Amino acid sequence: MTQPTLNLTHDPKARSWLASANGSDFPIQNLPYGRFRPKVSAQAWRCGVAVGDRVLDIQHLAQHSSWLQAPGVDTALATRAAQAAAQDLRDLMRLGADAWHALRVALFLALRSDAPAAVQHEVTAAMHALSDVELGTAVQVGEYTDFYTSYYHARNVGIAVGRGSDVAPNFFWMPIAYHGRASSLGVSPTYRRPMGQALAPGQTQPTYGPCQRLDYELEMAIYVGQDNAQGQPVSMAQAESHIFGMGLLNDWSARDIQFWEMAPLGPFQGKNFATSLSPWIVTMEALAPFRLPFTRDAAHPQPLAYLDGEALRNHGGIDVNLSVSLQTAQMRTQGLEAQEISRTNFKHQHWCVSQMVVQHTVGGCNLSAGDVLGTGTISGPTPEEAGAIIELAQAGQKPITLVTGEKRAFLSDGDAVVLRGACERAGAVRIGFGECRGEVLPSVGA
Ligand code: MN
Secondary structure, eight states, X not given: OOSXXXXXXXXXXXXBSSGGGTTSSSOTTTOOEEEEEETTOOOOOEEEEEETTEEEEHHHHHTOOGGGOSTTOOHHHHHHHHHHHHXXXXXXXXXXXXXXXXXXXXXXHHXXXXXXXXXXXXXHTTEEEGGGEEEOOSSOOOOEEEEEOOHHHHHHHHHHTTSOSOOOGGGGTSOEEEEOOSTTEEOOSEEEOOEEEEOOTTOSXXXXXEOSSEEOOEEEEEEEOSOOOTTOOOOHHHHXXXXXXXXXXXXXXXXXXXXXXXXXXXXXXXXXTOEEEOSOBEETXXXXXXXXXXXXXXXXOXXXXXXXXXXXXXXXXXXXXEEEEEEOHHHHHTTOOOEEEEEEEGGGOSSOHHHHHHHHHTTSOOOOTTOEEEOOOOOOSSGGGOSSHHHHTGGGTSOEEOTTSOEESSOOTXXXXXXXXXXXXXXXXXXXXXXXXXXXXXXXXX
């Protein structure tokens, strides 16, 4: 047994009456949550669920009921869940996993090919074309913490900046993190290159100016779905029930600013100017068919007992294919798509999602529904699987060459970074995370 319980919503044969759902990032086996509003409007953000090339307006659906009556649906709980989601996604999160499941079953059956015509009609009336809406940050994020859980990232950056391949000893014993900044975290199409202070190589005095070494970090976002009270740690047995879902996260990093400031207290201006999220939260239930056993290489210490457990050993890992693409201003001018520059998988992380939740709360820290935990940069074992350009271009020593002939050691103004993710496995329907996209604008001081 390598998977948590699968149910009817994971049926690989199930198809939707909505043709665009089948074979897309958002089939009915996915059903990710986000927030949307009609394009070029100042309307309030509304909770939506992505299906194919549509978004389902949950507020609209919550006011109707025939779609909630199908056999197999816990109508009372699903109704409560839909009304909570329509109010605020955090209200749905706080209802817990049974409510998340009830609403998922109701949506799945309402969208499945055998849904009654009246239900299809009701659901169609609640749909908007994704091309007609603006997508916001999926949930109001209270707090943001960024972990550091890739051994390969830690090793590669050490080598690139001349510190050698040794990874700090504490890395092997616990998932390490710093407390980030939620105010600059979210979905935005553009970001200003930050200004800041940095110490150029060979210099003794720092200079102030636009960041010269702007980087991205390929990460996943973990959305906390349940509160824990201060002083009440979450155990490994409980950890997964506290997580609502996951998305993509780009932890934009000003490497020159970061490396000058970060000893002894950690990153500050080098990170706090911007963090991008993908607009959709893929639920843990949707990820169930793609779980992997946790294993730890015998060369590294096994986790201490408080970071270990049966569920972890059975299915603590997640198989998510991830990629980074880059589109320069010149590519856009020439009508070229973003070019893929690396590809990796979340399964390579040294620490799992449940271990991050446990480590965060073990001292008594309280997490709340809507908090985001970044997984840390996701890099795989080979150089091509690097999740940051500082690794790919070896800290500027080996710039990468793009299809246009342009070279990049770090990001240039006009560059758009696109993160993508998808779970793919024989015997399961592929589910996608959509895109996390952001473009670099010149700094205000340039
Ligand atoms: Mn990071």
